[in-house]
Amino acid sequence: MSFNNVGALVYLEPGQSAYWSYSWSNGQDMGLQLAGPNTFAAPGLLGTLVASNQGKIINGINNVAYVVTITNISSSEGSSHNLQGGGVS
Numbered sequence: 001m002s003f004n005n006v007g008a009l010v011y012l013e014p015g016q017s018a019y020w021s022y023s024w025s026n027g028q029d030m031g032l033q034l035a036g037p038n039t040f041a042a043p044g045l046l047g048t049l050v051a052s053n054q055g056k057i058i059n060g061i062n063n064v065a066y067v068v069t070i071t072n073i074s075s076s077e078g079s080s081h082n083l084q085g086g087g088v089s
Helices: none
Strands: 003-012 017-022 033-039 049-058 064-072 079-087
Touching (some): 003 017, 017 079
Antiparallel strands (some): 017 064
């Protein structure tokens, strides 16, 4: 299942990272999921955001959360983002 525009906007300066955790209702296991930055381009907000450290946390029987780190690898531009992604089939 794909998703877009999830979570509050997060602003990252060059070199900063944000750690995200996301899940579905009732901690449902949705199989392999990948997430990346849903960016919002504007003057002064043209940083380059990359996703890394994709993971899945098992918090008990029928309780799963997913994690991802988003990093601004730009040397000079900040950027705002939330999450988009989906499952792999």
